Amino acid sequence: MVAFDKCETRPAHIDAILNGLDRYNPETTTVFQDYIQQQCEDRSFDCYANLALLKLYQFNPHLLQPDTVTNxxxxxxxxFPSPAFSLCLALLPTNTQPFPATSEAQAASQTSDFVESVQKLARLSTLLESAQYTQFWSTLNSDDLYADLTADVAGFEELVRIRIAVEVGKTFRSITADSLEQWLDVRGRDALGKFVADVCGWKVEGDVVTVPTNKENEARSEVKSERVGVDMFGRVIRRGFEQAA
Structure with missing residues (x-):
């Protein structure tokens, strides 16, 4: 799980802004925007800084840059499955939400490219959060707009693929290679074998991928015992000998 307010690669000047009054200064939006671009390039992620920028956009709508928001x-x-996407989405204008609440918001959502972009990304988030991985990849590949929306994020598909593998590893001890190919969008047994071996440390044995035991997928029996003393029922026993009123 990604830490909400911690980032080991956060530059000192960004940390100073986040811990001072300048985080509410509209002039810092350009600094945060440059930092977003840096995150896209070096594959880092700073949720706290990104939320601070979206909050500035919320206070200063005229400064909002659609491309930065979609990045x-x-x-x-x-x-995923951290709450980062939901937290970011909650700071955007109401008309960008996947289910606009008012007729005015619905009308705006039909005429704005920015709103369409936000809602398409929200659709991808829903598919990932609901573990519909095959549909996630088919949706991602179904429209060139998705490619445009993720183009600035270096290694986007690889990063998502790794996160899916992490979630699969928490659930399964073994899984068919065909299913994993679809969930990871890795085509070919050789490519799958290389990915699971180099990235995950798993093994492909015939048509089955074996996942080593870990604290999440290990079957454990729990034995719970409770100590119940007579003194705990003292009041109940005492009431049994009391005369009825």
Missing amino acids: VLAKALTV
């Missing part, structure tokens, strides 16, 4: 959302997809 923030695309980066948040690469760290």
Whole structure:
């Protein structure tokens, strides 16, 4: 799980802004925007800084840059199942939400390219959060707009693929190679074998991928015991000998 307010690669000047009053200064938006670009390039992720920028956009709507916002959302997809995407989405204007509440918001959502972009990314988030991995990849590949929205995020597909593998590893001890190929969008048994061996440390044995035991997928029996003393029922026993009123 990605830490909400911690980032080991956060530059000192960004940390100083986040811990001072300048985080509310509209002039710092350009600094945060440059930092978003840096995250896209070096594959880092700083949720706290990104949320601070979205908050500045919320206070200063005229400063909002659609491309920066979609980059923030695309980066948040690469760290699922953390709540980063939902937190970012909650700071955006109401008319950008996947289910506009008013007729005015619905009308705006039909005429804005920015809103369409946000809602498409929200669709990808929903598919990842609900573990519909095959549909995630088919949706991602179904429209060139998705490619445009994720183009600035270096290694987007690889980062998402790794996160999916992490979630699969928490659930399964073994899985068919065919299913894993679809979930990871890795075509060919050789490519799958290389990925699971180099990235995950798993093994492909025939048509089955074996996942080593870990604290998440290990079957453990729990034996719970409770100590119940007579003194705990003292009041009940005493009431049994009391005379009825």
